[in-house]
Amino acid sequence: MNRIATTVVAAALLLVLPWVAGNDFYINLASQILIYAIFALSLNLLVGFGGMTSLGHAAYLGIAAYACAWFVTHAGLGQLPAAILALLLTTLTAAVFGVLSLRATGLGFLMITLALGQIVWGMAYRWTDLTGGDNGMKLGARPAPFGIDIAQPVPFYYFSAIAFALSFFCLWRVAHSPFGASLQGSRDQPRRMRMLGHHVWMIQFAAFVMAGFWAGIAGLMYVYYNQFVSPNVLALQQSAEVLLMSILGGASAFSGPIVGAVIITLVKNVVSSYVERWNTLLGAIFVITVIFMPEGLVPGCRRLWRRFRGTGLAKPAAAKIEAKSP
Amino acid sequence: MTGPALQIVGLAKRFGGLPAIQDVSLEVMPGERRLIIGPNGAGKTTLFNLITGDLKPDTGSVRLFGQELLELPTQDRIHLGLARTYQILTLFPRETLVHNVVLALLGLSPTRWNAWQALTGYQAFYDTARAALARVGLADSAERIVTETSYGERRRLELAMALAQQPKILLLDEPLAGLSQEERQSIQALLATIPREVTIVMIEHDMDVALAFAERITVLHYGQVIVEGTRTEVVNDPRTKEVYLGH
Amino acid sequence: MQFWVIQTLNSVALGGLLFLLSSGFSLIFGLMRMPNLAHGAFFMLGAYLGVTAMTASGLTLWWGVLAGGIAVAVFGGFLERFILRALAGNEQGQVLVTLGVSFIVADICLLTWGGDPVPIPAPLALRRPIFFEGLAFPTYRLVVLGLAVVVAVLLHLLINRTRLGAMIRAGVDDMQMARGIGIPVSLLFTVVFCLGAALAGAGGVIGGPIMGAYPGLDADMLPLALVVVILGGVGSLLGAFVGSLIIGFIYNFGTALFPDLAYVILFLPMVLVLVFLPQGLFGRTLR
Numbered sequence: 009m010n011r012i013a014t015t016v017v018a019a020a021l022l023l024v025l026p027w028v029a030g031n032d033f034y035i036n037l038a039s040q041i042l043i044y045a046i047f048a049l050s051l052n053l054l055v056g057f058g059g060m061t062s063l064g065h066a067a068y069l070g071i072a073a074y075a076c077a078w079f080v081t082h083a084g085l086g087q088l089p090a091a092i093l094a095l096l097l098t099t100l101t102a103a104v105f106g107v108l109s110l111r112a113t114g115l116g117f118l119m120i121t122l123a124l125g126q127i128v129w130g131m132a133y134r135w136t137d138l139t140g141g142d143n144g145m146k147l148g149a150r151p152a153p154f155g156i157d158i159a160q161p162v163p164f165y166y167f168s169a170i171a172f173a174l175s176f177f178c179l180w181r182v183a184h185s186p187f188g189a190s191l192q193g194s195r196d197q198p199r200r201m202r203m204l205g206h207h208v209w210m211i212q213f214a215a216f217v218m219a220g221f222w223a224g225i226a227g228l229m230y231v232y233y234n235q236f237v238s239p240n241v242l243a244l245q246q247s248a249e250v251l252l253m254s255i256l257g258g259a260s261a262f263s264g265p266i267v268g269a270v271i272i273t274l275v276k277n278v279v280s281s282y283v284e285r286w287n288t289l290l291g292a293i294f295v296i297t298v299i300f301m302p303e304g305l306v307p308g309c310r311r312l313w314r315r316f317r318g319t320g321l322a323k324p325a326a327a328k329i330e331a332k333s334p
Numbered sequence: 335m336t337g338p339a340l341q342i343v344g345l346a347k348r349f350g351g352l353p354a355i356q357d358v359s360l361e362v363m364p365g366e367r368r369l370i371i372g373p374n375g376a377g378k379t380t381l382f383n384l385i386t387g388d389l390k391p392d393t394g395s396v397r398l399f400g401q402e403l404l405e406l407p408t409q410d411r412i413h414l415g416l417a418r419t420y421q422i423l424t425l426f427p428r429e430t431l432v433h434n435v436v437l438a439l440l441g442l443s444p445t446r447w448n449a450w451q452a453l454t455g456y457q458a459f460y461d462t463a464r465a466a467l468a469r470v471g472l473a474d475s476a477e478r479i480v481t482e483t484s485y486g487e488r489r490r491l492e493l494a495m496a497l498a499q500q501p502k503i504l505l506l507d508e509p510l511a512g513l514s515q516e517e518r519q520s521i522q523a524l525l526a527t528i529p530r531e532v533t534i535v536m537i538e539h540d541m542d543v544a545l546a547f548a549e550r551i552t553v554l555h556y557g558q559v560i561v562e563g564t565r566t567e568v569v570n571d572p573r574t575k576e577v578y579l580g581h
Numbered sequence: 582m583q584f585w586v587i588q589t590l591n592s593v594a595l596g597g598l599l600f601l602l603s604s605g606f607s608l609i610f611g612l613m614r615m616p617n618l619a620h621g622a623f624f625m626l627g628a629y630l631g632v633t634a635m636t637a638s639g640l641t642l643w644w645g646v647l648a649g650g651i652a653v654a655v656f657g658g659f660l661e662r663f664i665l666r667a668l669a670g671n672e673q674g675q676v677l678v679t680l681g682v683s684f685i686v687a688d689i690c691l692l693t694w695g696g697d698p699v700p701i702p703a704p705l706a707l708r709r710p711i712f713f714e715g716l717a718f719p720t721y722r723l724v725v726l727g728l729a730v731v732v733a734v735l736l737h738l739l740i741n742r743t744r745l746g747a748m749i750r751a752g753v754d755d756m757q758m759a760r761g762i763g764i765p766v767s768l769l770f771t772v773v774f775c776l777g778a779a780l781a782g783a784g785g786v787i788g789g790p791i792m793g794a795y796p797g798l799d800a801d802m803l804p805l806a807l808v809v810v811i812l813g814g815v816g817s818l819l820g821a822f823v824g825s826l827i828i829g830f831i832y833n834f835g836t837a838l839f840p841d842l843a844y845v846i847l848f849l850p851m852v853l854v855l856v857f858l859p860q861g862l863f864g865r866t867l868r
Contacts (some may be wrong), residue, residue, distance in 0.1 A: 046802030061673060063680070111855045115672060119616050119807055123851060126804040137841065156485060186456070187449035193426055195439050199426040204495070205412035205441030214449075244800060248680055255677070286690035294681030298674045299667055323525055 022169045026162050035161040036233075042165075042172040043229040045088060048253040049179050050222030055251065056259030057183055058215045059195030061118050061249050064125025067105070068220040070242035071094035071128060072227025077147040077237055081280045093223045101128075102220020106213050120242065144238030147231050151176075157206040164233065171229055175222060176266075182218065183262060191215050235259035247275075249290065256297050257302025267306055275281040337400050339364040339503055340532040345384060345394030345556075354380045355391070355557040362503075362550075364399075365530035369548030369565075372535045373578060378537045379421060381525040386418050387411055398503060401408055412441060415502030419492040419509055421537075424477035431491055433474040438495040464469050466493075466498035470524060486517040493524070497532075504528070504530050506536040509542055518543050545569070588833055594722035594791065597729030601784030602802055603737060603809040604821045605777030609831050611753040611816020614671045619660070619679040620781050621803030622686040627653045627782025629694050629795035632701045641704045646786040653782025654775045661774040661789025663678060666767065683799060691796045701789025716836050719789055728787060732780070733822055740818060753816045805832070808851045 051065045072094045079090035109120045123331050132139045139145060150158050158164040182188050194201045194208045201208050231237050240246065249272060251322055258270030275293075280286050338361040340530065347355040355377045362368045370378050376561055383389040385396055387408035396403045398414050406414075424433050436459050440446040445456065454460075465474050470490040475483055480491070489555045509520045509525075528534065539546035551568040553561040555577045561568050568574055584661065606620045609845065617623075629651030660682060668674040689749025703721045712716040740746040748769055751759040760766050785794070809828050827850060835843035 013449050083390055089498070092638060108852060108855050114612070115616060115676060118673070118676065119811065120855065122618075123804055123807050123811070123848060127845055127848045130848075131770065131842075135841045141646070181452070183450045184452050184454070186445050186451070186453045187434070187447055187593050189437060189453050190440060190446050196426050199438070200420075200426070201441070202408040203412060203420075203424075204438050204499070206437075206446060207407075207408050218449075226431070226573045232423050244803075245684065251677075285688055285692070287684045287691075291681040291684030291686075291688070294684070295678050298677045298681070299664070302671075 019173070022173070025041040025166055025169075027209040028245070032161045035165050036274070037277055039161070039165045039168040039233055040242060040277075041270050043233060044250070044253065044273050045249050045269040046172055046175045046229065047226035048257070048269045049175060050219045050226060051250050052243065052259055052262075052265040053182065053191075053215055054180060054219045055254050056261075056264065057188060057191050058219075059214060060113075060216070062111075062214060062219075063118055063244065063251060063252055064105070064121035064123075064128075064248035065219070065223055066242050066244075067125045067191065067318055068098050068102055069224035069230060069250075070132065070237070070239075071101055072224035073231035073237040073241060074132060074145060074233050076228055077145045078138075080238070081148055082184045090226055091151070091213055094228060095221065098224035098227065099217060099221045102217045102224075103213075106216035106220070110209060110212055112333065114237070122247070125242070125244065126245050129239060129244070132239040132242050139239070144240065145234055147235045147237070150232050158232075160214070168229060168233070174208065175225060177194040180223060180262065187214070201214035227268045245287065245290070248294070252290070252294055252297065255302075255304055256293065256310070258306035260303065260307040260312075264304050264306040268304070271305075311327070338362060338397075339366070339399055340385070341395075341400075342381075342385070342395040342536065343395045343397075345381070345391050345396065346392050347380060347384060347389060353557055355384065355477060358554070358559055359395070359558070360559060360562065362533055362535055364502075364533055366533055367547055367549045368533075368535045368543050369551045370535060370554060371539070371544065371551060372554035372560075375556075376554040377553055379471060379507055379556070382418065382507055382537065382552070385505065386416065409441075412499070416497040416505070417499050417501035417503070418505040419496050419507055421507040421511060423485075423486060423488050423492060425495075427480045427490055430477050430479055430485065431467060431472055431494075432460060433486075433496055434463070434480065434491055435498050436460060437467050439463060439496045442499055448475045463498065466494045469497065470494045471520070486513055489513060489517070489521070490524075497528070502532045503535065506538075508537055508539065510538060510540050513554055522546060583716055586718065587830075588837055590722045590726070591829040592828065592833040594719075594725040594829070595802055596826035597726045597827035598784055598788045598791065598803055599829055600786065600822055601732060601780050602715075602727045603806040603825055604732070604818060605780035605784075606806040606814060607670035607810050607813070607818070607821045608773055609777040610810060611666075612670075612749055613675075613770055614678075614756075615665075615675045617679050617777065618676060618803065619683040619686065619802070620777070620806055621799035622690075623653050623657065623778050623781035624681040624785040624788070625690060625798040625801045626656065626686055627785030627792065628690070628701065628783075628789050628792075628798065629690055629699065630782070631786030632699055632789060632794055633694075635701070642702070642786065642790070644785050645789070649786035650779045650783030651806075653785075654779035657778025657782075658771060660778075661771050665774070666770075669767075680771045683803070687796070688801050692720070692783075694794070696796055698793045698864055699742070699860070700793050701786065703790035725787060731816070732831070735840055736818055745772070805847070808848060811851050812854050 016176075023037055029038060036267035041142055047069055051062065054060045071085060075097045076090050079093055080087060085093070105121070105124050107118050108124060112120060116277070125258050132188045135141070152158065154166065156163065158167045164235070190211050192207050194206065194211050198208045221247065230241065253268030253272050254265045256271060257266065258264030275289065276286055279289055340362040342361070343359050345355055345358045358381065361513070364543060370381070371442065372378055380389065380556050384391050384401070387403070391404070398411070398416060413473060426437065436453070438461055439459050464473065464476055467473055469495055471486060472490055472494060475487055480488060483491070493509060510521055513521065518540060525534070525547055536544065536547065548562055548565050552559055553574055555569060560577055561571045561573050562565070563571070600795065602624055606617060607621070609617045611613065627649035631645035634640070634648035635645040638644065638761045641723050653770070664678055665675050668678060707724055709720065709722045711723070740749060748759070748764045751764060752766060752769055805828060809821060809824040813822075813824030813825060827848065831850065832843065832847050835846040839846065
């Protein structure tokens with residue numbers, strides 16, 4: 009697909025969405041989707057590009073959200089200093105957790121990230137003096153970047169759209185940089201990469217920290233949107249949801265996590281209005297996706313499209329390579 | 335350059351109760367073409383793994399132009415001028431041939447840490463990569479994906495990636511394995527064009543090509559050096575025949 | 582003194598429960614190379630099914646244990662046979678599927694039994710403490726410990742003295758070789774998965790008088806099983822036993838002494854092990 013055309017169309021859609029959407033509910037939903045898209049893109053740096061499946065990514069979203077809320081409401085800091093400190097704390101945690109998690113690979117890595125995520129959840133849940141426990145923590149008011157008031161849905165939506173566009177842009181550049189190529193190489197053939205002079209551990213560690221940082225950005229957006237944060241945001245379920253967004257959309261495609269974020273957020277919001285069984289549905293989507301559509305929707309659809317247009321028997325391997333650019 | 339390019343002293347490695355390498359010592363001089371032969375299980379690939387750092391030895395030392403390697407992680411050894419090809423192809427299967435070589439070039443360049451510029455913007459890397467591919471006769475296939483190439487082409491790619499790094503010492507682990515007669519001769523011709531700045535140590539089973547290539551030969555058996563010397567010396571040594579035919 | 586007696590017994594009882602939970606987890610992980618993230622859900626499901634069987638039939642706890650263990654074993658069997666087997670060779674896929682299943686099970690339990698904790702009564706005879714040397718020993722806790730030891734011994738005999746155990750050990754050591762010498766690996770997987778599930782399910786009921794059955798029990802237990810296995814090593818029964826006792830003590834004394842941070846302290850040994858001993862205290866490497 010012509011990259012410039014896609015970008016222009018996407019930007020145009022983002023711009024006009026509030027008019028198309030109509031009422032506040034859908035505009036807010038769009039903001040949520042954008043925030044989760046950032047979250048999913050951050051995780052996909054690890055999962056799709058790094059080949060490291062983490063079940064503890066919610067920790068970074070949560071730490072940023074809680075830290076920001078705490079710095080503003082309990083430490084009396086201004087919004088900008090609070091945001092910066094929150095991001096710093098999140099990135100530092102990602103660095104420490106990265107060192108611990110990278111003591112293993114594959115499933116061992118997965119288990120460690122899960123356990124570490126649970127530690128953070130446990131702290132939020134039990135250390136009630138600090139975090140308010142189950143009652144959560146409030147953020148008094150949304151910030152006013154450059155003096156612009158984003159308390160209303162439409163301005164906040166544009167704020168989210170800008171944050172999303174910036175995050176997308178940065179992560180895109182990382183993925184297509186020499187570092188990004190090294191990261192993908194380390195995913196595919198770590199032993200070979202070492203034999204070529206690459207410092208695989210350092211590459212993976214750097215990716216881990218970056219992913220944590222961008223999840224922190226999503227965390228800030230989250231607490232600005234909800235003006236509230238509770239331990240739920242740190243639960244295993246949240247880490248599972250964002251992982252599902254990556255897998256469902258397609259971890260090997262850059263746009264995959266975005267598609268996943270759109271679908272999961274929509275389904276979650278729509279379903280929750282009618283029925284309380286979101287968890288069952290989440291679990292079912294997980295099972296079905298992993299068994300029947302492991303490569304995800306975007307690569308899967310691309311492959312079908314290519315076959316439909318008759319450009320020869322597109323082998324899945326070939327399809328997966330092109331799938332790296334949206 | 336007076337000292338040896340590669341100096342191994344008293345190297346030993348056991349796997350549980352099994353001694354894979356027992357007290358191996360050898361010296362390869364700069365520019366030399368050394369062949370390592372021995373029956374299956376003699377420890378040849380294990381030796382390579384110990385040199386590259388894929389395995390840690392129990393005792394012994396490995397020096398590259400006088401520099402002790404043993405405390406260094408694999409990637410650091412590569413930066414000292416070591417390169418290796420594998421017996422079982424380890425390429426990046428879903429990437430193009432030129433991308434494979436670019437990854438090899440990046441391994442030695444500080445550019446590999448750049449997380450902002452587009453990789454495709456680094457024309458110099460791609461030009462160098464294409465030149466490396468041309469050298470092994472893969473110029474026309476540069477944009478093809480590895481899974482779409484033949485086994486012979488992939489073997490050449492392994493070689494291109496190693497040569498692109500302009501190594502001081504090149505370890506070739508059965509570079510001819512699985513190739514047709516024609517392809518073997520073609521690779522043999524290619525190996526002959528590698529300049530003397532590169533010291534080559536090769537493991538091979540194909541005696542015709544290997545013997546034509548080798549200046550000195552080390553024969554390994556049960557993890558020990560049985561015979562070592564010039565090609566003529568080793569070929570005529572009765573112990574060599576015994577190793578291959580004896581037991 | 583009484584305090585220490587109670588706490589120590591509570592710790593070893595919790596350790597015993599954790600052993601019931603994590604022995605199955607460790608076996609499954611060791612043989613199938615896959616951490617079963619539905620294991621906490623198995624524990625919880627067993628507890629709920631057990632107490633339901635007890636209230637429906639009016640029978641005592643031990644029948645509940647049987648009911649819970651068998652029911653969860655059957656459920657585990659279906660899960661393994663029809664879903665996990667479809668992903669044979671794809672361990673990461675299997676892990677994610679077990680995660681999905683854990684969400685479904687947890688939600689169905691919430692739907693069926695509601696949000697309030699369901700108490701599980703201990704057998705009448707075991708409710709009164711045993712008095713010895715002027716100290717009161719909570720009887721049920723002693724029983725749990727005893728049960729865990731019995732199960733540990735039985736498992737040890739199974740693994741080390743039976744043909745099934747030999748097959749399991751072979752599979753844990755070297756799967757390729759085991760297949761090569763004709764061990765029916767698929768069947769073995771199902772058997773071990775059912776065994777693990779049964780242990781978890783039965784454990785849930787046995788733990789009932791101590792913990793009850795409540796929504797979130799699965800989320801509480803799963804990380805404990807993870808930590809025990811990281812601590813004790815994968816596939817090691819001894820590791821699971823020692824690890825369970827260590828965690829039991831830390832969790833119990835931690836909760837008594839530092840309630841706010843107890844949950845976090847629990848993970849400290851795991852962190853230490855990860856930094857200094859990635860293969861765990863007794864077992865195979867986590868890599």
